[in-house]
Every structure is written in C-alpha cells, then in structure tokens.
Amino acid sequence: MAEDTIPSKDHWLSIGEIAHRSGVAASALRFYEDQGLINSRRTAGNQRQYLRSTLRRIAFVQAAQRVGLALAEIKAALDSLPDDRTPTRADWSRLSKSWRSRLDERISELERLRDDLDGCIGCGCLSLQRCNLYNKADRLAERGPGARILNVGIPGEL
Amino acid sequence: MAEDTIPSKDHWLSIGEIAHRSGVAASALRFYEDQGLINSRRTAGNQRQYLRSTLRRIAFVQAAQRVGLALAEIKAALDSLPDDRTPTRADWSRLSKSWRSRLDERISELERLRDDLDGCIGCGCLSLQRCNLYNKADRLAERGPGARILNVGIPGEL
DNA sequence: TGCAGGCTTCAAGTGTCCTTCAGGTCTTGT
DNA sequence: ACAAGACCTGAAGGACACTTGAAGCCTGCA
Numbered sequence: 001m002a003e004d005t006i007p008s009k010d011h012w013l014s015i016g017e018i019a020h021r022s023g024v025a026a027s028a029l030r031f032y033e034d035q036g037l038i039n040s041r042r043t044a045g046n047q048r049q050y051l052r053s054t055l056r057r058i059a060f061v062q063a064a065q066r067v068g069l070a071l072a073e074i075k076a077a078l079d080s081l082p083d084d085r086t087p088t089r090a091d092w093s094r095l096s097k098s099w100r101s102r103l104d105e106r107i108s109e110l111e112r113l114r115d116d117l118d119g120c121i122g123c124g125c126l127s128l129q130r131c132n133l134y135n136k137a138d139r140l141a142e143r144g145p146g147a148r149i150l151n152v153g154i155p156g157e158l
Numbered sequence: 159m160a161e162d163t164i165p166s167k168d169h170w171l172s173i174g175e176i177a178h179r180s181g182v183a184a185s186a187l188r189f190y191e192d193q194g195l196i197n198s199r200r201t202a203g204n205q206r207q208y209l210r211s212t213l214r215r216i217a218f219v220q221a222a223q224r225v226g227l228a229l230a231e232i233k234a235a236l237d238s239l240p241d242d243r244t245p246t247r248a249d250w251s252r253l254s255k256s257w258r259s260r261l262d263e264r265i266s267e268l269e270r271l272r273d274d275l276d277g278c279i280g281c282g283c284l285s286l287q288r289c290n291l292y293n294k295a296d297r298l299a300e301r302g303p304g305a306r307i308l309n310v311g312i313p314g315e316l
Numbered sequence: 317t318g319c320a321g322g323c324t325t326c327a328a329g330t331g332t333c334c335t336t337c338a339g340g341t342c343t344t345g346t
Numbered sequence: 347a348c349a350a351g352a353c354c355t356g357a358a359g360g361a362c363a364c365t366t367g368a369a370g371c372c373t374g375c376a
Binding site: 066104106107110113114118 | 264
C-alpha cells in the first residue's frame, strides 16, 4: 500500500482518495455535496476533484456530528466561513467555540441524568410526581435528530 | 382543571389519561405497544386501559431514551423484568445500573471531545494526521439511532 | 337519548442520514 | 487499444421513532 505518501505539491483528490483518507464513504461525500457541506470541481469527464482542504472540512463535519449537530446546522456554520479565501485557524476556532457551550450543556445534562439515576431510579422510586428523571422540563434536545447507522458500531455488540 | 386529583383506589387509565400524565402522545403510546414496550387490556368496546404502573414503565422508557438507548434495547431491558409480578425497586434498580457505565462512557467521550476541541480545533490545527478530533477509533456510538422530532424543541430556536 | 369528543385500526407520511442499485461513462495501466 | 476498476446520476430503499389521516366505533354527560 503506497497510498500513504502525502504529496507536498497541491493537487486535486478524487472522491475515492477523499473517502479513503477521511473514512467517509463516497456515497456520503456525494450526499454532503448535495447538501452543500462540501464542494468539488469536475474533470473533463465529469468526475469530482477535491481540494486537500476539503479533508479539513470533512473533519469539521465529523467532529460537529459527534458534538450532536445536525447536518443543516453544520452547513450553517460552514456557510459562515469566508468563501473568498481558505479558512484560517481563527475561522475554524470561531466556529468550534460555539460548540463549547453545547458540549458543556450536553455533558452537564448527562451528568444530571446520571446523578438522578443514582438518587432516584437507583433506589427504585422513579416517582412520577417528584422524580427528576421524569422531569419533562429538562428533557429537551438530548440527541440531535436524524438516524445514525454508524453508531451500531460492531453489530450485535450492545 | 381537575385532572390532578389522584385516585387512591387502583383503577385503569385510558390512553388519553396516560398520554396526559406521561406527556407522551397517544400515538406514541400505541406505537410503544406495537413494539412491545408497554401493554394494555381492552374495554368491552376495544379501548385501551392501562395499569397505573404503566406510567412507571413509560418513565423508564423516557429516561432510557435520554441515556441514548434505542427502543429495541429498552424493550430488551424491560423484557428482563418479571412478568409474573409487579417489578420491585430492586428490579428497576438492576435495570438502571447498566445505564451507569453507558452514561459514564458517553460523558467521558464528550469530555474528551471537548478537550480535543480546546487543544486542537481551538488552535485551528485540525490536523488529520494527529488530531484526536479526527481519530476514527473513538467516534463510535455518539448518539443512538432513530429520529427524534421532539428534540427540535422550540422550532427555530438553535 | 343524543352527541361531542375520545378512541379504534391501518396505511402512509415525515425527517435525518445515508446506502444500494441499475445502467452507463471515465481513467489507468499494460 | 483494451480491460479492470473507479466514477457518474437518479431513484429507490432503509433504519428509527414517531405523526397524520381517513373512516368509523365508544363513552360520558346533559
């Protein structure tokens, strides 16, 4: 396997190369393109060619998904990048900063849930009148919408 | 509104009452029944009637969903409850114990993500070669499968 | 008794994130 | 030049957790 040699010269990458390097299926990449998350130019024969920087964009998408954002939200974030120049560190940094609070929220919600679990279900009460676990008020936006098949991980693992 | 009076005598609840008290739509309750998560008896006129304890079952389902379990997994957990008697505190406790590690895992994954964010995307590197954020190895099972519409919360909020 | 409002079933639709397929084209290496 | 393999498009399918709709039955209260 000689595909690990990284050419130092700027050149365009085929969808297969991008798929390989990013670990994202080619079909998903086409889907992302449909959704406006990434873009490509075409060869004379209509085949996609990507900039190397697309890999970073995809990395961003992947990370954002792990944070729990929907593709539409990720697109909105990416759309706020300047399209007249290659995004700088500062650009990416700005985008990812907004994740911080999301992540913090999600983390603390899960911690709250864990504590409630210990204190409430753990004791078997699960009282509908008092139980925090069943407090509708804070059960919003646990996970983003959309079906993830990936998450099955190793099939039959649970 | 006088529906908050809780009768002390055991009696059966209609789907509307269960929906109201649990906050789960009647259509969802029927769906849960189809999926074997809850059950009901019927009136002479074929209308569903639920035991009061069904509310606890539903609370369990809701909490489990917040932990990130799929309905099929929740069903599996519920199926391990004794069906010859009303589940005890110990029964519920046993079930919810397995969530602990799940929750801990999810929490630490998110914390890891947050740290990577600070250390990596935060600085703008997002290096595909080294970046933890883009380490495929640990990007499993971020969120459970399935579409949640609820999570949209207040539409147009984000 | 009458009737509004709640309940029934079954089928189809929704939203998200893709994958798979069919049928055809392009590129690359020998 | 030719075959193998990569790539193209558009449509359909699939997983998940439901919702919506149509057409009709049941129940509680005045």
